[in-house]
Amino acid sequence: MSHKRPFRAANFPYPSRQKGSALVIAIFIIIVLSALGAALVNMLDSSQEGVAYEVLGTRAYTAAQSGLQWQLSEVFPLGSVAITCKNQADINSITPTFINTQGLSQCSVSVSCSDFELDSIRYYSIVSTGQCTIDGEVTSRTVAVEARSL
Numbered sequence: 001m002s003h004k005r006p007f008r009a010a011n012f013p014y015p016s017r018q019k020g021s022a023l024v025i026a027i028f029i030i031i032v033l034s035a036l037g038a039a040l041v042n043m044l045d046s047s048q049e050g051v052a053y054e055v056l057g058t059r060a061y062t063a064a065q066s067g068l069q070w071q072l073s074e075v076f077p078l079g080s081v082a083i084t085c086k087n088q089a090d091i092n093s094i095t096p097t098f099i100n101t102q103g104l105s106q107c108s109v110s111v112s113c114s115d116f117e118l119d120s121i122r123y124y125s126i127v128s129t130g131q132c133t134i135d136g137e138v139t140s141r142t143v144a145v146e147a148r149s150l
Helices: 021-075
Strands: 107-118 121-134 137-148
Touching: 021 107, 021 121, 021 137
Parallel strands: none
Antiparallel strands: 107 121, 121 137
């Protein structure tokens, strides 16, 4: 009959120290890599959000500039003398809209104009505010200019 020899711990120099250490190291590495991955995803998400706000702000600024240029063309018509400011409701032409303008279709503009005369020179103060809304996020930019008649 063959007789099997019993297992001897002497064949392995450190049997109690090596049990499960690879598993602990593997779990630690997985946790560290998961934390780094989550941080990277968070950074990319905030970066994309920042770019979206910057684009939306640029569109609002462009809308405000357009409103400003429109009001200046109303006050200083080509081939004619400068006129006094009128309320938006009194002006024959309406405030510009951007319904058919690609990139500005979600934007609107409001323009205010005030003027006064001093020593036969008329001074104007024009303020234009462009506002853009996309998916509930609203961004506005305001541009102001002061001008005078010649």
